[in-house]
Structures are given as structure tokens and as C-alpha cells.
Amino acid sequence: MTQFKVGDTVKVLSGGEGVITYGPVNSTYNTYKMYVVKQDGDDERTFQSTDLTLAPKFAIGDTVTSTSSGCPGTSELVAGPFKSTFQDNMYWVAERSDGKHATPYEHTLTKVAAREIKVGDxxxxxxxxxxxxxxxxxxxxxxxxxxxxxxxxxxxxxxxxxxxxxxxxxxxxxxVDEAPADTCTYDGVTYDLTARYRDKDHDHWKFTGEFATDGTPLMTIYTGGHDFTHTLTQAVADYGPLYKI
Incomplete structure (x- = not known):
């Protein structure tokens, strides 16, 4: 019988994966072990050990590095895992950056963590x-x-x-890796973010190079000896129309 420990990522027989947060403990009549599992989007639940299996360490599509000489740099796992014919090891098929394929053993692999997704991305x-x-x-x-x-x-x-x-x-x-747009269309008008603009009071505006959390370009104005920053929509509403210089 497989023994698990707190922190293990496991597959649940009823579907999905989760992390063991407590256990093992004996069942009421000491016939099997019980574990508490927390799945994403769900409360903690108790499972019999027989309802759990260790989740695979890797998955098809993972970006990995390998200590194997035949798999330099980063690669993408495209098939596997497979059990080796001659050794009690698991191996994967990995597509290298040059388009060629290698078959590194699982114990040589390290998963490359994806960049955290954050507000503003x-x-x-x-x-x-x-x-x-x-x-x-x-x-x-x-x-x-x-x-x-x-x-x-x-x-x-x-x-x-x-x-x-x-x-x-x-x-x-x-x-999505994309360069900031050089233009922005608002209320039917397309603004050139590389240009300077003049408002109704003849003050000058320019794009700061940054965006608000809703994706709207931020514009700065120098007036009264100070810099003030507004979104493009605020600038147009409060000081517009804006005229390209």
C-alpha cells in the first residue's frame, strides 16, 4: 500500500488533483489509512489511501532542463513517461530548441517554472x-x-x-509576449503613442510608456511646475480634444 505524506501532490480517484494537508490517520476500524486532501476550488476532503495515487512529476507540454548531455538548454516534453527496457527508470521524449528530439531519464529533469501571471499582464x-x-x-x-x-x-x-x-x-x-502598441483608439479617434499632443488649454501631453490595469495608456502633462498623470480617457474627457503636435 502506497504511503503518502503531507505536501504530496496526488490524483484523486473521483477526478482531479490536490495536495495532502493532513495524515495518515487510521480509519474507524483500522482497516485502512485516511488522508485529508485540498483540491483547487474545493474545501478539504478526506480520502482513503486506496483512492489516491501520486501525481506525475511532469506532464506533456512542460518546459524542462536536463542534466543529460543529449538534451542541452531548455526543451518541451512531447511524449511520456515510458518505462525503460533495461533499467527501472522512466524516460520522456523531449523536443529541443533546435527541433531535434531526445529521450532524457525523468530523474535528470527539472521543470522550468512558468512566470507568474499578474494584474496588468x-x-x-x-x-x-x-x-x-x-x-x-x-x-x-x-x-x-x-x-x-x-x-x-x-x-x-x-x-x-x-x-x-x-x-x-x-x-x-x-x-502573451507582445510589444506595447504604438497606437490606441478611443471614442473613434486613433492616438499615436509616440507623439506629443496639445489640449484645449495648449498644455502638452505625452505617453508615459505604461498602462493602467484596464489597459488604457497613461499620459503625463507638465503644468504649473509639476507633472500630472492621467489615463488617456481621463485626459480626453477633462482636457480634450487633444491635437497631435
Whole structure:
């Protein structure tokens, strides 16, 4: 019988994965061991040891490094794990950065942690219940701690601000590496973020190079001996129209 310990990541027979937070303890009649497991989006629950298996250390799609000489740099796992014919070791098929493939043993692998997704990041929507038309669209992350659920256990913890398309609750996103846009369209007017603008009072505005959490460009104005920063929408509403210099 497999023995687990606190902190182990396990697969639950009824579906999903979780982390053991307490155990083992004996069942009422000492017939089996019990463990407390916390799954994402759910309360802690008690399981028999026979209902649990250790979760795989790696998964297809993981980015890894390896101490194997045949797998330099970072690679992506594309198949596996497989048990070796001649040794009691598991190995994976990894696609190297040069497009070639290698078969490193599992014990030589280290998973490369993905960069944490944070508010203000540009992300692509992968899954959003009741907002399926947004799948694949790119926007700015405005929240990561939401608790809206499409159904029990299906937490949509992200909110993503899309350009002129609302701000849906989202279950899954991925980071998008993209350069800041050189233009921004607001209320039917396209603004050049590399240019300077003059407002109705003849004060000058320029893009700071940063964005608000909703993705709106931040603009700065120098007036009265001080710099003031506003979003583009605030600048247009309070000081507009803005004229390109």
C-alpha cells in the first residue's frame, strides 16, 4: 500500500488533483489509512489511501532542463513517461530548441517554472464559460483572485479587459509576449503613442510608456511646475480634444 505524506501532490480517484494537508490517520476500524486532501476550488476532503495515487512529476507540454548531455538548454516534453527496457527508470521524449528530439531519464529533469501571471499582464483567453466568443482574444488582466463559478468547483478567478468588448470572468489564460502598441483608439479617434499632443488649454501631453490595469495608456502633462498623470480617457474627457503636435 502506497504511503503518502503531507505536501504530496496526488490524483484523486473521483477526478482531479490536490495536495495532502493532513495524515495518515487510521480509519474507524483500522482497516485502512485516511488522508485529508485540498483540491483547487474545493474545501478539504478526506480520502482513503486506496483512492489516491501520486501525481506525475511532469506532464506533456512542460518546459524542462536536463542534466543529460543529449538534451542541452531548455526543451518541451512531447511524449511520456515510458518505462525503460533495461533499467527501472522512466524516460520522456523531449523536443529541443533546435527541433531535434531526445529521450532524457525523468530523474535528470527539472521543470522550468512558468512566470507568474499578474494584474496588468497581457493575456490570451483560453476558457471562459458563457463567454466562449472571447476564446483566443487578447486583453489586459485586471484581477486574479475572483471567486465566480460557472458551476461547482469551476472557479473563474481571472478578469480580462478586452478592447471595447467588456471584461469577462475567465477560467484559464496564458501570457502573451507582445510589444506595447504604438497606437490606441478611443471614442473613434486613433492616438499615436509616440507623439506629443496639445489640449484645449495648449498644455502638452505625452505617453508615459505604461498602462493602467484596464489597459488604457497613461499620459503625463507638465503644468504649473509639476507633472500630472492621467489615463488617456481621463485626459480626453477633462482636457480634450487633444491635437497631435
Amino acid at each position: 497581457r493575456v490570451r483567453i483560453l476558457r471562459a464559460t458563457f463567454a466562449e466568443h472571447c476564446h483566443g482574444k487578447v486583453g489586459t488582466l485586471t484581477a486574479t483572485d475572483g471567486d465566480w463559478r460557472a458551476e461547482r468547483g469551476d472557479v473563474h478567478k481571472f478578469r480580462v479587459k478586452l478592447d471595447n468588448e467588456g471584461e469577462p470572468c475567465v477560467a484559464e489564460v496564458e501570457l
